[in-house]
Amino acid sequence: MDMKAAFLHGHGGNEVVAVGTRPVPGRPPGHVLVRVRAATVNRVDLYMRDSGAGITHQLPQIMGLDGAGTVEAVDADESLLRPGQPVVLHPGIGCGRCEFCQRGEGVLCVRMSLLGEHRDGTFAEYVSVPAGNVFPMPSGLSFTEAAALGVNHLTAWRMLFAQARLKPWESVLVFGIGGGVSLAALQLAKLAGARVIVTSRDDTKLERSLSMGADHAINGATTDVAKAVMAATGGRGVDVVFENVGAAVWSSAMKSLVRGGRLVTCGATSGDQPPADLRRIFIRQLQILGSTLGDFHEFRDLLGFVERTGLKPVIDSTYPLEQVHAALDRLESGAQFGKVALSIDSAALAP
Known part of the structure; x- marks a missing residue:
């Protein structure tokens, strides 16, 4: 048949x-x-x-x-x-x-x-x-x-809760809102009680994410993301960065983390060879976590x-x-x- x-x-x-x-x-x-x-x-x-x-x-x-x-x-x-x-x-x-x-x-x-x-x-x-x-x-x-x-929600679930160990009182920066896994992260993190900052190069997507409960939205095409994150967090930075973009956002992602913060990644659509920024990693004691499914x-x-x-x-x-x-x-x-x-x-x- x-x-x-x-x-x-x-x-x-x-x-x-x-x-x-x-x-x-x-x-x-x-x-x-x-x-x-x-x-x-x-x-x-x-x-x-x-x-x-x-x-x-x-x-x-x-x-x-x-x-x-x-x-x-x-x-x-x-x-x-x-x-x-x-x-x-x-x-x-x-x-x-x-x-x-x-x-x-x-x-x-x-x-x-x-x-x-x-x-x-x-x-x-x-x-x-x-x-x-x-x-x-x-x-x-x-x-x-x-x-x-x-795929998307399961990937985001593992990234947020198994790998990054996100807590309800923490903050998370989600790159590329509009994509399925990033929207899943926004939904899951908000329902878990966390504060969520999102980025996109599209203002319409940012507006829609705010209507879904995002606490702050940043246009990565017109704004320095790391500076905007620091402004939104009183100069502290976020506890967790959630990203699947790769090289294009890596520097901003690293600079957006609080000391001891965690970056979790599941993709590299813009390239898989970003600068390591090793000094920042060891001086600020950052954690880089990979995740799939x-x-x-x-x-x-x-x-x-x-x-x-x-x-x-x-x-x-x-x-x-x-x-x-x-x-x-x-x-x-x-x-x-x-x-x-x-x-x-x-x-x-x-x-």
Whole structure:
């Protein structure tokens, strides 16, 4: 049986992204077949389209990291999941055997296999994943909103609370507000009680972030960010810097930290070789923390937090799967405020 999917058949631009039919994946024992209702577009989808360099994969490959939908088929003795149940997916499949998996840190797995990167992903009507990667969906969310939790909000959760250990009385500077992970950080940090300062080069995005609860907004195109942060904090600096931009903001990020402060990063879209500024690091005793995705227990905690607080991810726009090119263009433009999503309609399933 075939299904509708968006998949890569080469590398380049949107011409290598096709929407057509692919076989419905098999469901080995211990796996769950999920009928995908929504997914979101992430930066790595653009990277996989452009080159996928350094990521082991085979073409054709279905795109997409995150997703939400309903359980289609599951083992008869599965105790936590049932057919028809709304679920959300964790995109990382660990090996279960390396030292990191065995000590419960699957996010550090040396043979991690990610949906949409190393294996077929979620831009399809069905996906098959191990049962451990399937979590009950928080109530009150649409499938589109729930799908957004699996990458951006999980990444922000680990960055803020596991790596940077943000406390309710502390302050955090979030670079690049408007992007999915930065907006997730704003939402999570505010709900946790922290003071949040945001930056963008777009005044409209700054205004929208203030309406969402940001305490201070800085236009990085017209203002010296570090000086503005110091002015906003009485010359002290922030406890935590949250960034995924890299070289373009690194100097400002370092100068914005209080003594003993923590910088946590999950990306380098503007370059991965910033000046180290080692003197500042050791004299001011700063901490530099890297982070990607999150463990299963962190995802469970995040989903519980969403359930209790009523957090709803910000969705910029939603496209049908057939318009995946437009969705990729929207993300690539940088004009989005929140997640660019795909709605996946299973009505056209081929026999």
